[in-house]
Amino acid sequence: MTTKDIGNRGEDVAVSFLRDKGWTILERNWLCPYGELDVVGQTAEGLLVFLEVKFRSSTKFGGGLAAVTPAKLKKMKRASALWMQQNRPRISSTRNEYPCVRFDVIDVGPEGIRHHLEGVL
Template structure:
């Protein structure tokens, strides 16, 4: 079993590549605030700011990465996103969405758009 941080970094790199291949521009990665970390912040091809929680799970047992995103985690994401938007006012004029990307050993398994 490897280092969980390194595994997380690899999962985030896979998710980033996945988004970029679909026309997203990554605006930030691993942005920290007092409410927690935002894994990826991107602008969609349509111009929407997307805050992405990346979850890597070796298997889909017990729901995989999607099941790991709780209501409490989504609340923290919203609070952190509000701070990020305050620090990046030009982006704050855009529509916003919260997504989850589930990554496994073979790459991105699911991309759920608009989890909140």
């Protein structure tokens, strides 16, 4: 099994978790010059959320949350701005404004979701 396969399994677990909470998944593995957005979702309340999903088989070195560096968050912020620009008609309200946005990290392990850290930026 490749690293990409393992990452995809972690994202599958995260997406299932989010859908169970009533979220709509708008995008998975969106690529751009700034990097990749693992998951773009919308909460039941309409909040737009950009998620970084990290799968780690153990927490020996801090788990998935420790793997999200300031540099990764900067790339995530840039990629999300481009995603919103390209998807404006899809996400704009009737007043032609962007919805509220949040950045989250989900830590996934062999046992499932370890942490869902909301509002990392």
